[in-house]
Amino acid sequence: MxxxxxxxxxxxxxxxxxxxxxxxxxxxxxxxxxxxxxxxxxxxxxxxxxxxxxxxxxxxxxxxxxxxxxxxxxxxxxxxxxxxxxxxxxxxxxxxxxxxxxxxxxxxxxxxxxxxxxxxxxxxxxxxxxxxxxxxxxxxxxxxxxxxxxxxxxxxxxxISKNIDDKLDWLKHNVPNYWNLIKEHYLHLKNTNKDKNKHSFQLYYETINNLYNEYHNLGIKNIYSIYN
CATH class of the missing domain: 3.30.460 (Beta Polymerase; domain 2)
Known part of the structure; x- marks a missing residue:
């Protein structure tokens, strides 16, 4: 791999x-x-x-x-x-x-x-x-x-991947240590990607969408209970 x-x-x-x-x-x-x-x-x-x-x-x-x-x-x-x-x-x-x-x-x-x-x-x-x-x-x-x-x-x-900047902004303001999470998840997608035609920018969009969906579904209270 x-x-x-x-x-x-x-x-x-x-x-x-x-x-x-x-x-x-x-x-x-x-x-x-x-x-x-x-x-x-x-x-x-x-x-x-x-x-x-x-x-x-x-x-x-x-x-x-x-x-x-x-x-x-x-x-x-x-x-x-x-x-x-x-x-x-x-x-x-x-x-x-x-x-x-x-x-x-x-x-x-x-x-x-x-x-x-x-x-x-x-x-x-x-x-x-x-x-x-x-x-x-x-x-x-x-x-x-x-x-x-x-x-x-x-x-x-x-x-166009919808609302990527808005989703990134939400992660920034609601998820502690959000940037390290983005880096880790992006690197994970790079390491596991099997589609040779997929560009790096597409994997970045997937990263933001995946993390936003995961943490937004948790809700603010549950996010902070994880980190406190």
Whole structure:
């Protein structure tokens, strides 16, 4: 069974800074084509970076690249093939001269990896999902680009995990030692996960939902009776 460990902030923070420098360069490269915002999501945004103990895949980040709609066409969005290929070309230019390998056209993202070729290891990597929020007054989902090999690109719906921030806030104010519980449960899910396609941010959302459901069902009085 694989076992994961947390990566220290002193190790992952310089990588995050470098990645966001690359993202700003990508924004600059394609500014005449279209614009986007970027957001670090899930576990990475909450300083829960992990890697497999004694593994060869390093640690990873997940970013959403949030496309802004075309200025001239209300209600229309970019063709998925055009958007992804444009971004891949821009990443290829932006990472030139760095230790990142050529961008990979993954199923639901663009992936870049910093490799230690001598020891056949990935030091760290990053997945960039390309998304947009439809302007239909529905706030519980977004659309992301999916690459259905060999050549088909589509916009697919992904439901947003509801009220994650509210649930986290409830845990913070009602459960003593809540952050250690989150870290322990998240690491447990990482260690027991058997779905290779599940991203770290999805496991983070599961962690918050699981703990919220467990402690919210207990009730405030019962929670404090446990810790007193």
């Amino acid at each position: 694989r076992k994961y460990e947390f990566v220290s902030k002193s190790e992952y923070l310089p990588v995050r800074i470098e990645l966001e420098k690359i993202l700003k360069e990508v924004q600059n490269i394609i500014r005449d084509e279209f614009t986007f915002q970027f957001r670090l999501v899930g576990s990475g945004n909450k300083h829960l970076i992990t890697r497999e103990t004694n593994g060869n895949k390093g640690f990873d980040f997940d970013y959403n690249l949030i496309l802004n709609p075309p200025k001239s066409s209300v209600g229309y969005y970019w063709l998925p093939k055009y958007a992804k290929e444009t971004l891949i070309k821009a990443f290829r230019k932006a990472i030139k001269g760095t230790n990142y390998s050529d961008p990979e056209d993954s199923t639901t993202s663009i992936t870049i990896k910093a490799k230690d070729s001598k020891n056949s290891k990935i030091i760290h990597s990053c997945d960039f999902a390309i998304i947009y929020y439809p302007n239909d007054e529905q706030y519980n989902y977004y659309k992301y680009i999916r690459f259905n090999k060999p050549t088909n690109y589509t916009w697919e719906i992904r439901n």
